[in-house]
Amino acid sequence: MTVEKATTVILVFGFGNFLGLVLGGVAGSLLYRKGPRIPPLFAGVMSIVGCFPMWLMINFVYEATPNSVVTIISVLAGLCSGVTGPIVKSTLTNVTLPKTRGQAFALQTTFDDVGRGLGPVFVAMLISNLGGRTAAFNIAVFGWILCGAFNLLLFFTVERDEAAVQSRFAESLHRTCTTDIVRQSSAGTPNEQEDSDPLLCAKRRRHVSESLQTKGGVI
Known part of the structure; x- marks a missing residue:
């Protein structure tokens, strides 16, 4: 060639x-x-x-x-x-x-x-x-x-591995949200449903963040 x-x-x-x-x-x-x-x-x-x-x-x-x-x-x-x-x-x-x-x-x-x-x-x-x-x-x-x-x-293996990662990420998000909400007690305390659902917890965290920013607070 x-x-x-x-x-x-x-x-x-x-x-x-x-x-x-x-x-x-x-x-x-x-x-x-x-x-x-x-x-x-x-x-x-x-x-x-x-x-x-x-x-x-x-x-x-x-x-x-x-x-x-x-x-x-x-x-x-x-x-x-x-x-x-x-x-x-x-x-x-x-x-x-x-x-x-x-x-x-x-x-x-x-x-x-x-x-x-x-x-x-x-x-x-x-x-x-x-x-x-x-x-x-x-x-x-x-x-x-x-x-x-x-x-x-x-x-x-991929399905089991992906499920394990999502589970660990959800647990990490839940702990982070719960800790932040406790620290920001001035904005209120999450109810039991929010405390058990990381997605609702994340929404709560975003709401708290927006509230504090409106009041001049720092996240």
Whole structure:
């Protein structure tokens, strides 16, 4: 394959990846309405399916291959590879508390960057040991299957993890609201219904805040 055609393949693959990012965001949002376990399932399946157009590109795309075929394969490979990212990030947001979310995303970004850095090193070692690029790239694509498998495993845990995070966040909000309302006793004391419902407690807290601001108080 000439440099010009290889550059075109990379460009078209990037366009497919962009479409995959959009699809991952839209489809992930729609599937989440059916249940928090569905988006990771979709991401895992797409990651595994993406291996097949990549294998086609590695083994059956040559200089004589029609441009239309190369374009279709490249777009499909990029599309499947782009779906996982938005779903993984949204899932990570839903299963981490606000105070630990920054650490979780920092860790995710670190592993993402480490993978990008070590990937070429790993492939270079395979090329050296196997004596050719084709065999090395074929093995490297199996990493997508591993990625898809881990996403599929989230199907069994994400719902429970998300419920646990929401429960802990509600408890934290309830304690914060109760403490603030007690401190602001001059504005009144919440009734039992508000004391047992964090959402009503939050409304009460906002009402107290607005009242104190009107009176020149400080929150």
